[in-house]
Amino acid sequence: DIVMTQSPDSLAVSLxxxxxxxxxxxxxxxxxxxxxxxxxxxxxxxGQPPKLLIYWASxxxxxxxxxxxxxxxGTDFTLTINSLQAADVAIYFCQQYYSTPFTFGGGTKVEx
Amino acid sequence: QVQLVQSGAEVxxxxxxxxxxxxxxxxxxxxxYIHWMxxxxxxxxxxxxxxxxxxxxxxxxxxxxGRVTMTRDTSIGTAYMDxxxxxxxxxxxxxxxxxxxxxxxxxSDPWGQGTLVSVSS
Numbered sequence: 568d569i570v571m572t573q574s575p576d577s578l579a580v581s582l583x584x585x586x587x588x589x590x591x592x593x594x595x596x597x598x599x600x601x602x603x604x605x606x607x608x609x610x611x612x613x614g615q616p617p618k619l620l621i622y623w624a625s626x627x628x629x630x631x632x633x634x635x636x637x638x639x640x641g642t643d644f645t646l647t648i649n650s651l652q653a654a655d656v657a658i659y660f661c662q663q664y665y666s667t668p669f670t671f672g673g674g675t676k677v678e679x
Numbered sequence: 680q681v682q683l684v685q686s687g688a689e690v691x692x693x694x695x696x697x698x699x700x701x702x703x704x705x706x707x708x709x710x711x712y713i714h715w716m717x718x719x720x721x722x723x724x725x726x727x728x729x730x731x732x733x734x735x736x737x738x739x740x741x742x743x744x745g746r747v748t749m750t751r752d753t754s755i756g757t758a759y760m761d762x763x764x765x766x767x768x769x770x771x772x773x774x775x776x777x778x779x780x781x782x783x784x785x786x787s788d789p790w791g792q793g794t795l796v797s798v799s800s
Binding site for chain 2: 665
């Protein structure tokens, strides 16, 4: 199984500042045949299901504000939240969908 | 809009079984896989397996082999996840999610609202 390791576990950021979350996979999730990284980021607020934010490592899902961005390739990935808003307080998870079993990072709690 | 609506919370005793349903709407039910995940209180997300609603084919995580069964009813656009021989550490919120597959997997989107299964004597 591919192990996903996220850091940090939690992060306190001032309103309007930047939050950076890291995710590392135990093996590459880059598929050579289409040059895509099978890596997604999700946002989860209390009592809600995860919501897709970023897929293919850097493509924003429909309706996601452009202050959210994803980067990285192979085994190392980053989610950046620019100009943090109060509505961004949540837990963020990375997920690899390169192969089953799909696996998730342990989550990063972002607070103000 | 595309939506997955799950059944309500369940309480079971250890050793019992539980069924969680996931009703799809807003898209062709047989064109996308349904994956099941769970999240224990204060814990991360754990993938349980998938079902192909078109063929009924399934693939389960090794951890749940022999205890989980995923089925579907195409006439009502609903997928089911049965978990047997429940233990206290099966207490979790169970999620279904729609996943596209076309030679490779796509991300899980959307997710159902979640179903809390509590196992306690």
